Amino acid sequence: MNADVPKRYLTGLFLTRLASFWRPLSNLGAAQSHVDGARSLLTAAEFQEELAILGLSGRRFEPEDYSDALGDYLNISIGVHVIPDSWYPELSRRLAISGRLGELRYSEQVNMAAIFVPGSLPPLVLTLTILHELGHLAAGDLLIEPDEEFEEDDQHDEEAKYTTLPLTKGKKLARGNPFAAESLREREANLRASYALFAGCLGDENPYAHDMYDVL
């Protein structure tokens, strides 16, 4: 994606040039930072890095632990509200017809995120739905100005790169910026949820966690 940057000052132009010269050098040293406007979908190894930052790498954890650690890292309060919709079939019906399994609301003013999920969901779907919504928070998907018109071909090649958008505010856990296309943000949230479920189940048997102690 191209962004129009006003070149008002010569110093700004010089610094931009300097930054473009420095970026490959810094990338030679540090791990690849995905700030160049396009990146591929999250891999299990990249997710393991996120878990290490949260202090959950190599540990068995429940979605609650992930939610608490993510909230602490992002410095926000995350509330998960399981709606007892089995008592209100009409509510379940409306949710089902809307095609949504959960809803995430975020308020920057009060530093609070709330996840709403119907309690009648099957346990695995409930767990994955909560992890999916937490994945949106980790990715910083709510911290961009989404372009509703934007569409991008969702290729099935794992190496394919897709356009990202910079954050306008706040903090995220992911190293890469959120995708511009909503379908890709949803796909990546699904990936994060499945990686989190398996990493939480396997704990110290997770081969990706092993790789962090076997770097040579």
Add this chain to the structure above:
Amino acid sequence: MSAAQHQALVLGSVSFVAFLVFLCFLLPKRRTKFSVFAACNLLFVALMFGAVALVDLSGGRAEIVVAVMTELPIVLIVAWVCLALAGGLSVQLGTLPAEPVARRPRLRAILGSAPLVLLLSVGLATAVGLIWPSRAMRVYAPAPPQFFVLKGLIMAPEALYAGFAALVFVMAAWAPRLKRRFYFKNLAFAVGMVCIATIALESTIFAGLRVWLEGDGRRTILETLNTLEACLAIICILAFTVGLSLRYTPAVATTLLHRLQTGWLHAQEQFESLEWRAVSAGAADRLTYASDAVVAACRMKGLPESETQKALATIRLVAVMKDPSSETQNITPGAARKLYELQEEILCDDVLASKISWAAGWRSRTHEPQTVKSAPLHDALKAALDLVDNHGEGEGARTPPLWHYIVAVSAADAKMIDPAQISMQPRDAAKHSAAAEAYDAAKRSLRRLDDPE
């Protein structure tokens, strides 16, 4: 043979033996990117020192070039290790950062800067050496202060980065719940990096002594330091060999994990969520009464809650699979069979099947988590396929449990399936009649509740 040639011969021989050990014993068993890189480096070092031992070098600038070239392999090793610890090789070579580094952005930035800083310092040292040449390869000869500057420029950052790398390996070794093999592996690498840092410090001191030390004891002190350096080099090579040779095979392979994440989990989540949508949206309108009757019948027969849940899941599946509406078109017997086969694949692996679990509800740690085996869906899929498709239960197959018969009677009563196609009926007539009795009683009971008049 001069002292410099003698020292080069010793170091060259040690490096060549280490290269042969790598080539014969280590590389065939464990070929990591680092072990290949280290082997190439050792060969380069052996050839370099061999050339120095054979050719009597004279002339300041030539000695400077050779001196810098002999330092280069160690500098490259330190740069590679630091970059690997920082995860800087991740894009090209598929490695993760070390766990203690991932949590510390500053440490990561420091380690990530190693290649740039080390190569710049080598370049600067070469420039200093070429501008002010000195007899760098004459080990015990007096040297000018510029020689100390040259050595210091290379050795100070090398010692610093090797020290940081050693610290990271120690932190990694001390991580809680770490497999014993990783503990020893990281400890071995920490020893190796400490040796490199110590050699760098010793080398700087050695250069200083060559510049400023005079008197009778000078030669003895320099020889002692030289011996110390050779010992440290041997320990370093041994430590890296031990570290690289320690292997750990995970109980769960990454390829299997990837297949489960993209195959089974995706399929099960899709299947269950579509089923939930279909049931909640009322697509399977015949279901409500039938499921209430099934639950009541199971409870009348005193079946455990887990079996009641399986019966409920089965009747829901049958209803959704037999519903012609568009909302349920993706839940077909074919999709159900595919999911069942994926589940069976997981259940073949005892370790994996016992580990993959999910909570029965949010913040409900008191409940037993569900597994592929214990979740109602697995048995429900089999039962539903049996009822809908009449597949999988041949002659001599295991007699279905009572809850299966209750579902069959209920599904037939609700016209979800053709009563004539209930294949299990002749297999256990007693169970079938018990199920029919319980179902009729449950229906009567529900009718009384609905219409008390």
